[in-house]
Amino acid sequence: MHFAQYYLDCLSQASYLIGDETTGRAVLVDPRRDIDDYLHDAEAAGLRIELVIETHIHADFLSGHLELARATGATIAFGEAAETGFPIRRLRDGEHISLGAGDGQGVTLTVLATPGHTLESICLVLREHPDDEVPYGVLTGDTLFVGDVGRPDLLSAAGHTPQDMAARLHHSLHTKLLALPDATRVFPAHGAGSACGRNLSSETSSTIGDQRRFNYALQPMPEADFIRLVTAGQPTTPGYFAHDAALNRDGHPLLEPGPPPALTLDEALAARDQQGAVLLDCRPLAAYTRAHLTGSLHTSLDTRFAEYAGSVVAPGTPIVLLADPGTEQEARLRLARIGYDHVLGHLPDPTAVLNRMPALSRGSRRIHHGELALRESQLGKDGPAGGVRTADAEPVDAESSAARPADAMPADATQADVQLIDVRNPAEYEAGALPGARNIPLAGLPHRIAELDPARPVVLYCRSGNRSVIAAALLEARGFEEVCDVIGGYEAAAGAGV
Secondary structure (H helix, E strand, O other): OEEEEEEEHHHOEEEEEEEEOOOOEEEEEOOEOOOHHHHHHHHHOOOEEEEEEOOOOOOOOOEOHHHHHHHHOOEEEEEOOOOOOOOOEEEOOOOEEEOOOOOOOOOEEEEEEOOOOOOOOEEEEEEOOOOOOOOOEEEEEOOEEOOEEOOOOOOHHHOOOHHHHHHHHHHHHHHHHOOOOOOOEEEEOEOOOOOOOOOOOOOOOEEHHHHHHHOHHHOOOOHHHHHHHHOOOOOOOOOOHHHHHHHHHHOOOOOOOOOOOEOOHHHHHHHHHHHOOEEEEOOOHHHHHHOEEOOOEEOOOOOOHHHHHHHHOOOOOOEEEEEOOOOHHHHHHHHHOOOOOOEEEEEEOHHHHHHOOOEOOOOOOOOOHHHHHHHHHHHOOOOOOOOOEOOOOOOOOEEOOOEEOHHHOOOOHHHOOOEEEEOOOHHHHHHOOOOOOEEOOHHHHHHHHHHOOOOOOEEEEOOOOOHHHHHHHHHHHOOOOOEEEEOOHHHHHHHOOO
């Protein structure tokens, strides 16, 4: 048997290539949209990808089933309950998929219908030989993770309540997956950081036995308690999830690789003003906070770039990338992985463009030089404290990001004339928050901006200071005048005794 896991850290997403080396027949499970690695490895191993299996209709990334079907001629397969806009093979509960020379021979996958995360969810039990008493493993999709189970609330808008889906999930876990031998390896579709659950482990595999013992959601409890447990405290759904689910279900344009075209500053600004394009700054956080074009949004390539971009940029919005030289193609690819294909181009070396502008004059949202030095020393970044640039007499402006040291926070925001906003997920907020803070998770902020008063100062914080800068950029782009974030976030504030 050939078995390979492909783990994409930036989306916490796993896909699998499984083949029978005696026949060269192979299947690919839950592929991402850029498929070159799969094709290269399959060719090197002498494998032909005949079937592309999706464990469910994904919402958190754009799958590569259509790209693989074009490249290999493979058939696309989903669980029997799936409804799609393109031809598929429907996999029945209990169906055996043999990769050997005949039925019941060689490497075999057995389909388990496991509704709960979605109605069409399936898991795949993998055996190297059809009569193996203990399976090699089970590919659990988003039904069972290492340390968690799939969230049951993503389909609530489609006529199924989270409670109904949680009851189905409980049945799938206990009658299908936990019926497997304890030694069966568990290979999920996601790991830590994914918004498809709230407590995922950084481990990318486990066993049924370990999950039976240590997974909080699999401990003995009445079904009603399980339903309450798994429907509470889930991360806020990023805005692009519904968009991706629809594209994965109905079909999408095939990925066209390649770098985005280079634009001049005038062309980038024209795209913003005439086509409604977003200027998306994907440089490291320290470079962005030191100086950026006014009105630009931010999410760095060294973070969960695509997920955060999909939280603050609406699907279908034209995008101009502001990226360090040599990173623009990576940025475009990572956006394409969530179906954000409308990248008009990129501004080459935006830092050099900013540095060519006349010197900054201090304004209401301009950071004081001492604060800039403090931020950069805490982030471990180098850079001139007075190096912020702007073009005061030009229609384009630049600024730096305001920040507040954690130990300078007010004892209680309710006693100060500030709006203190915690942009972490609900479970993080419930575990501990700064006094007087309101919880508006980053993924929900675009839809809740009307709850904030643009005439009053806004102070934002997250766990360590990354999401809060993304949120601050969004508010500034929406016209908020006095916005700053807490340097180091909640961790720094708690460490300072706030």
